Amino acid sequence: MKKNLSSRLQLPDMKKNRRRAGMIFLLLFVLLLAGYIWMREQLAPVTVTSSQKRVLFQVKQGESLSQVALQLEKLHLIRNASALLWYVRLFQRDMNIQAGQYALAPSMGSLRILTLLEQGQITLQVVKVTFPEGFTARQMAERLQEDGICSAKAFMQAANSSQYSEWFVRYIPNNPEVHTHLEGYLYPNTYDFYKGEPAHQIVNELLQEFGRVVTPAMYQEIIKEGQTLPAIITEASLIEKEAYLESDKPLIASVIDNRLKRGMPLQIDATLEYVLGYRQQLTVTDENAPSPYNTYLHKGLPPGPIANPGIESIEAAIHPAHTNYYYYVAKFNGTGGSYFASTYAQQLANEKKSQENYQKYMEHHQ
Numbered sequence: 001m002k003k004n005l006s007s008r009l010q011l012p013d014m015k016k017n018r019r020r021a022g023m024i025f026l027l028l029f030v031l032l033l034a035g036y037i038w039m040r041e042q043l044a045p046v047t048v049t050s051s052q053k054r055v056l057f058q059v060k061q062g063e064s065l066s067q068v069a070l071q072l073e074k075l076h077l078i079r080n081a082s083a084l085l086w087y088v089r090l091f092q093r094d095m096n097i098q099a100g101q102y103a104l105a106p107s108m109g110s111l112r113i114l115t116l117l118e119q120g121q122i123t124l125q126v127v128k129v130t131f132p133e134g135f136t137a138r139q140m141a142e143r144l145q146e147d148g149i150c151s152a153k154a155f156m157q158a159a160n161s162s163q164y165s166e167w168f169v170r171y172i173p174n175n176p177e178v179h180t181h182l183e184g185y186l187y188p189n190t191y192d193f194y195k196g197e198p199a200h201q202i203v204n205e206l207l208q209e210f211g212r213v214v215t216p217a218m219y220q221e222i223i224k225e226g227q228t229l230p231a232i233i234t235e236a237s238l239i240e241k242e243a244y245l246e247s248d249k250p251l252i253a254s255v256i257d258n259r260l261k262r263g264m265p266l267q268i269d270a271t272l273e274y275v276l277g278y279r280q281q282l283t284v285t286d287e288n289a290p291s292p293y294n295t296y297l298h299k300g301l302p303p304g305p306i307a308n309p310g311i312e313s314i315e316a317a318i319h320p321a322h323t324n325y326y327y328y329v330a331k332f333n334g335t336g337g338s339y340f341a342s343t344y345a346q347q348l349a350n351e352k353k354s355q356e357n358y359q360k361y362m363e364h365h366q
Contacts, residue, residue, distance in 0.1 A: 042083030046076055046106035054103040054201070056126060056192065059117060061099040068097060068117065078110045088114070101126070103194055125195050131188040131206075133310035134240040136274070137180040140308075144193070144202065154199035159186065164204055166211045168219065171229045177292045177303040179274075184233040184305025185210050213311050222318055230304070236317040237305035241270035242328075244336035246312050251340055253320030255328055264326065266295040274306035332358040 055075055059068055065088060069081035078084060087110070088095055098120030104113055127147050131140050137159045141152035160181045162169060172181065182203065187210035193202060222232050235256055243249045259266055269282055275291045287296040292303050309317075327347035328338040332354050339350035 039083050039087060042080035043087060043110040044079065045109040046079055054105045054194070054197070056194070057102045057104045059097060059099050059102065063097075063099070065095070065097055072104075072110075072113065077104050077106055077108075078113060080110075084110045084114065087111075103197075126192055127195060128190060129193055130190040131186075131308070133188045133313070134237075134307045135188055136307050137183050137186055140186060140206075144199075147193075148195045149193045149197055150199045150202060155202065156180065158199040158203040159183070161200070161203075163200075164207050166204075166207045167216060168211060168214065168229060169207065173230060175303050179293075179304070182207070184230075184237050184308055186308045187213060188308050188310055214314060218314075218318070225318060227318070231301060232314065232317045233309065234301045234305045236309035236313040237307045238266070238268055238270060238301075239316050240309035240313040241273075241307050242268060243313070243316075243338070244330075245338075248328075248338050249313055249316035250319065250321035251323060251325065252328060252338070253316040254323040255325045255340070257320045258324070258326050260300065262326070263299060265297070265299050266301070268295050271295045271302050271306055274302075329354045332361055334361065 055077060057072070057075070057077065066081075066085060069078070069084045072078045072084075073081040095114075095118055097117040100120060102116055104116070108116075127149060129143060129147055129149065131143065135143075137156065138152075141155040141159070144150050144155050145152040162172070162174065162181060164182075168185065172185065174181070186203065186206040189209055191202075191205060191209075219229060222229055235253065238256060239249050239252050243252045256266060256268075269279070271293045272282060272286055272289060272291070272295070273279055275293045276286060276289060279286060287294070290297075292298060293306065295302060323340070324342045325340045327341040327344065327350070329347065329350050331337050331339055339354065341347040341350050
């Protein structure tokens with residue numbers, strides 16, 4: 001009887017121990033699952049946008065993985081340096097990273113970046129490329145091809161796409177008369193590209209730079225002026241091609257605005273040269289070329305921008321000078337400036353002075 005009573009007394013304790021062990025096991029399982037989910041999230045790519053510009057990342061000789069991981073997190077190339085280091089401690093104890101320069105993107109994810117650093121997949125040669133203000137998309141394409149970055153054809157295809165996420169792209173109309181869809185929005189500047197870089201990625205960086213310079217606040221300013229972004233960028237491209245001096249840009253903008261308000265054709269040579277190529281002087285045949293970009297035949301702005309303008313030209317288009325000018329002509333006196341006129345008679349007199357200046361210049365440089 002005593003032995004049986006003792007067994008009965010031990011049964012609740014055994015059940016209690018099993019229950020405690022089960023709770024501990026469940027807690028460990030939950031903790032492990034939570035840790036797995038946390039690590040998976042922290043090792044995931046910072047962004048899923050594959051068009052994100054790659055960052056040139058330098059691993060110096062002798063740098064530790066901890067130092068590199070912290071730098072990667074600082075540059076927003078990985079989500080969490082600690083998660084990456086824990087992963088290496090748990091699964092890749094003998095990992096060695098290779099010194100060198102890498103082309104990394106936030107869309108890669110921590111594990112892919114880790115693989116690249118371990119295998120020493122160093123980036124290709126980096127090339128500094130400058131696009132001057134007023135360059136066309138075609139000129140950009142040719143320069144990129146000359147520098148061995150990407151083919152001109154690939155760049156032009158990318159520049160004709162609308163598959164970009166910058167805020168202003170949705171305001172660019174799909175006009176079949178426009179030669180290049182993103183002309184005017186490929187911001188001119190100096191960039192670092194690497195040889196073999198995808199054309200879509202290059203165009204995306206140019207658009208990002210445009211979005212950095214032309215802010216949503218500026219867009220609201222354009223709306224307040226009763227204008228549209230495409231009209232402003234188109235006008236800015238005309239100003240960019242016509243004005244050499246920054247001080248002339250608001251004045252040329254005023255001429256364009258005054259002629260538009262009066263319903264006069266703009267008669268800007270640069271719009272025809274965009275279609276026909278550069279001309280020392282336009283002929284009567286040129287001025288009658290059947291193109292929607294021909295501002296001798298067609299009133300109003302051309303269908304789209306004729307170049308990629310800089311910020312000064314864009315600001316001049318938003319805030320033109322208040323004048324009664326309707327004409328201008330290059331001075332050809334070595335200053336790069338223009339003569340402005342309110343009447344056609346004044347314009348004829350300015351053209352005569354311009355021609356005299358040009359003849360003197362040619363005689364002096366023969």
